[in-house]
Amino acid sequence: MASVNDTQNFTVRMLAADGTFAPSPAAEKYLPVLDGLTDDDHQQFYRDMVVTRTLDVEATNLQRQGQLALWPPSHGQEAAQVGSARASRPQDTIFPSYREHAVALIRGVDPLGILALYRGVTLGGWDPTDPANGNFRLYTLVLGAQALHATGYAMGTTFRGEAATGDPQTDKATMVYFGDGSTSEGDVNESMIFAASYQTPQVFFLQNNQWAISVPVERQSRTPLFQRAAGFGLDSVHVDGNDVLASYAVSRQHLENARGGHGPQFIEAETYRVGAHTTSDDPTKYRTADELDSWVARDPIARFGTWLRAQGAPDSFFGEVDAEAKDIASDARRRCLELTNPDRDQMFDFVYSDDHPLIVEQAEWLDAYEESMEGGAEQ
Template sequence: MLAGLRATDSGDDFVQLMTPEGQRVANPEFDRYVTDVDADALKALHRDMALVRRFDREANALQRQGQLGIWVPLLGQEAAQIGAGRAMQPQDMAFPSYREHGIAWTRGVDPTELLGIFRGTDHGAWDPREHGFHLYTIVIGNQVLNATGYAMGQRFEGRVGGEDPAGNEATICFFGDGATSQGDVHEGFVWAAVYDAPVVFYCQNNQWAISEPTERQSRVPLYRRAAGYGFPGIRVDGNDVLACLAVTRWALEECRSGNGPVLVEAFTYRMDAHTTSDDPTRYRLADELELWKLKDPIERVRVNLVREHGVGQDHFDAVQAESDELAARFRRFCVELPQPAPDRMFSQVYAEGSAQVDAQREAFLAYHASFEEAGR
């Protein structure tokens, strides 16, 4: 049984609206959530994914060139993030982990505002309240508790289930398959279920928790775990931006209506390393990667636009030009970021000083200055 878990990207319990070959397929249950997605809307989703992939690739290169301390790639997960992000309403709140660059994009966070985290100059340069997008969470799974608490507040303040849909809110929390092995995630599930919190738990199952495959973590598909907590779970093709949009719209609507939490498992694949400090060739086969390249989320939309909507090359050329411009601006911003002062680990960590910390600071600064005196 366990050996088959990572191959279950099909079946009656798998929501798909566009095949890897770019063919639109009917789904009576979820088609109604994307009736507004015409050719122009699909072109916009394609643009989103292409631009996000481009700055993600640029950041990867910047880390390799010593401009960033680390980078967390999202290559292959663009549809799972753009579909979910575009399903949100302005009043909704998102809680990311550390890979949600696509969600940040949909919430109006400029990509350059992500760089300080990975260059070590700040903890996040955007206003979470303004964008409805919380700061990145590095501790695995901790954002699930934060999101659940926020959603409980929405419930307590009567911001769900109202007669005016525009006044209803929901929370969506993003995490990976590896996080489902953390206690914080399951505690969040319990509290959300007990209080009917309006939170969508959005698991991007990219098949690998760093070097551990999904079948080492669960005896059942991850979305089925929701039943044990008493709320719905659903699996969607995470490489199908249209299906991710439809399913997330449905899930958020459930939450805003006051029906309690929902678990969405976006079945996708991490096509790059876990982070730039990881070497995926040590634990997975090249054949597996090649198989998933055939399910590329951007390529299937490109094919659909050409074959079913007659979109010409002008659109793709324009997106390419915009991608080049974004990459150049992104790179320029990164290399021009100021160097943090050497005492920042003391001045920006502790709320109040102490004799011990002050002594450590002085010793560190003296050591640091000795290199300048020696001309090194």
């Protein structure tokens, strides 16, 4: 029996850890996808990863300074997220878990929305029905629940005839993100069952970052997770999640397969959560420094940067990206600190779309109560 990380023979990898272009045997069939990328695309991938990491560091600092209630760091997972997000098309709909900061930014979400969510001033953070947000749905904190929403959404795409028409410029796909821990949730399994049953135009994108808070992936599964998906009847692939080119290539190909009517697809991107699960966590209590070091040596940004330099990207490019990322992060920080508490009416206003007398009554009572307290203070 294969062990959960015994994946060497089928991993799609384009870049070796040292940044040299060395496609694995499994990567051969994805090589043509890379032909569609320009130097500008490559530089954009790098910029996306650096901006995400810089924002991530800033957000972690904000939490440490008491400005955010919580922050789930994306450090280490940038290549998996950037490659897959850049592979999506504008008409696609993305269902994230709660750590897909790079995907959010690429789809057009203002990072302030993510900070607002984790600051505790909103339960959402952005409006996914606003086209400016690139059909990027809200974060979901109940593990795996969003997988069923994605499958249902994609069923709707099929019922409306909005996929498999043969035009990749308009055919719609849905992509859902989740983690290795979530694969044990019933909802993720049920979503694959429904996806296979209704042959949804959908990609399941698993970021296997090795740890579900403190529990290693071996506790979730003793077989490689992408092989489970095959058992549900999904076309599945394993990719080096720290290689942005590989992540892009498999995501692009399998999104096109999904939108073209070839049924649901499953990508396992093997990566590593370099930081803590969230700022409430202490990973030194459950994993070794050696393990951490071995993954830092495979850092996705350093790997891709080395390749870009070998391709001829000048020093000035790297300097500009760093400066731009710092600007974006400091701007987000400034605006985060300016966020005010929501109006208390917000608590009542959106529980129902139509009026509900109990809620109306309680909102009115709270107004009167607050007014009476203010009156009392004046006396």
